[in-house]
Amino acid sequence: MDSQTIAVRQQEEIAHHEHDHPAYLRHHFETVEQQKEAASFGMWLFLLTEIMFFGGLFMAYLLYRNWYHDAFVSASNTIGIGLGTTNTAVLIVSSFTMAMGVYCAEKRNRRGLLVSLALTLVLGLVFLGIKSVEYHEKYVEHHIPGAGFSIEDFVHPHDKRDIPLSPDVAQHAQIFFFLYFAMTGMHALHMIIGVSILLVLIYRARQGAYTTGHTSTIDNFGLYWHFVDIVWIFLFPLLYLISRHPLH
């Protein structure tokens, strides 16, 4: 074999080598699977930190719910259940559309992916819209803690005659509403971040970024979106449903 043939062979090998490595494989990973696994493992870990982040608030909720049970139940009864339920449905449907997005990305269906992501975006915005209507209700009812908080609406939870709670007990409803705003606000913040990321994803998906076999980004965003949904699935019963007065 003369040197020219060897050189040609080597070039072929290099070309073959490059063919093996798609453009999205980062230089420090050996294989595509390794990159994919690392990305999804990293996302799961990040979600674990998010659980701990919300965990502090859930801890505070559990503690004060035990201490100020009557005030919490009474305050919880003042929240309208209709909007909350609608919002829960909206989020669950958005989780479905997101899952469809992941499926379409895997099937390399660019159109399907775009539709799913757009639907998810719209549903996310609807959720935030309804949430802001709810916040406005609280403002009208003077249920914003620390800002002219009114205790008039809080009645004894176990009595059918609507006896008002004594003022010192009713004051603790402030703690409920503070936790309500902190928890749903922190959740809404995560929704806003999710919606912003969705905008970027839709822009890139239009260029065909996620329908060429590299679906990690969509997969991981899907995980994030489902996580934010699940947080709401815990918030909804805790803030709206538990010990709701059956006869009111």
Place this chain on the structure above:
Amino acid sequence: MSTIVRLPNQQDATLPKLSYLNNGYGLKSWLLTGDHKRIAILYLISITLFFFVGGAFAGLIRLELLTPMPDLVSSDTYNKLFTMHGIIMVFLFLVPSVPATVGNFVLPIMVGARDLAFPKVNLLSWYLYVVAGIFVVGALIFGGADMGWTFTTPLSTHYLNTHVITVALGVFVAGFSSIFTGLNFIVTTHRMRAPGMTWFRLPLFVWSHYAASLLMVLGTPVLAITLVLVALERLFGIGVFDPTKGGDPLLFQHLFWFYSHPAVYIMILPGMGVISEVISTFSRKRVFGYTAVAFSSVAIAVFGFFVWAHHMFIMGVSNYSALVFSLLTMLVAVPSAIKIFNWAATLYKGSITFETPMLYAFGFMGLFTIGGLTGVFLGSLGMDIHLTETYFIVAHFHFVMVGGMLMAYLAGVHFWWPKMTGRMYPESLSRLAAVTTFIGFILTFFPQFVLGYLGMPRRYHAYPPEFQVLNVLSTAGATVLGIGYLMPMIYMTWSLKYGAIAGSNPWQATGLEWQIQSPPPTENFLEIPIVDYEAYDYEWLANKTQHEVTTVG
């Protein structure tokens, strides 16, 4: 016997033509880098800066305590001094110290990877650190904060008009920087190991970083949400921690210490990893009881989550829970003792040499043992009631954090300096620095045990005159300690240009990082190594040397 350990001749070592240091020049090539080695250097520079800022505050505190009367600073200024000292040292130095510098540099190489799993996240982590630093320095410039590093409510939320929120924001951001470092380490350890690099072939340095990363990932978010609540309470007067509105300041303590107790293990575990490497290398032996030491790191991480309330024995937690937490606290001593005993057993019949990192490691073993054992004193309920909030506590955690962690940090920086820069530090000068640090440390903090036992409270800038002798000793020691820290700073900088060329394996160590050139190439490994030998395989090395001698003879 198969191995890839290379022992090149150190005399004719030269600096490699291409390395991560000369792959691209200019500020941009550093500030936008994804290379874990360059990010480690960025971290090294920034934490050194903050270390000396925090150290300056410590110096001022000791200077004030030279005399019983408040004559150097006013009491308000003194409060700010110890607060800023604590904040900077804990969040901007100790937490990122070993993991973000040495760990960032060698952990990917140790597992046989080209980089950490998420290089951009790693860079983001450094930028978050810088932002945190800017917040803290900003607070400092505009007048500082004086709530103590523990943000105790309701003091921090109701009674101070200093820059509490700015500092809290800084700590919040620094927390995310540490979360991202931890996340990167865990994913890298799981997914980026070279072929053949099984979990039980990993250097113990990786094990201890893995354990510390678990704590960073699980603990830090709780601190973040706690600080958010403190900030909201300060800004909007919301009463989650305010007893007048039905809130509970104890809840703050629980949430704060749920992070901040594990945080001390975040600080010490990476240091323990350094000590394992150094002790093994300079006694030319495999670490005794490798598996036990590896699992003791994980055990410390797990137990570390269940002892937080020992910071709260005098705060009104129930006697029953105090009893339980006291017992659990004693449990942490077990894995820590496993480490100390196993290092001692590693030294036994080893071929010990006294290079600088080894001197620091000896310092660590002695000082950490004292610090750890006094921790058991404080974990016992009766003793704690007497000793808490005194200088005994101050001495205890400085023995662990400064005597332990800082010694380990310096051991690590000296040990891997030849790998990082390709040049040796001056050996005799650095040995002098190690001994100076040790003497200075003992002189500074040992008298504080006695002071605390006699009843001198912490966080006061004046004290009864009978405590002066011990305080003068302590301040004198701090001066020596300061010199001990300045020396490495100076000779390390000097060695960047004038140090002897190190060659790839100056310590004749077995770790993967010593088998590549110093400084390493950007890609670390031109070809990913296949690992088919155990960690710390010094027996093989000894056999080879023996064999060589007989054939030459």
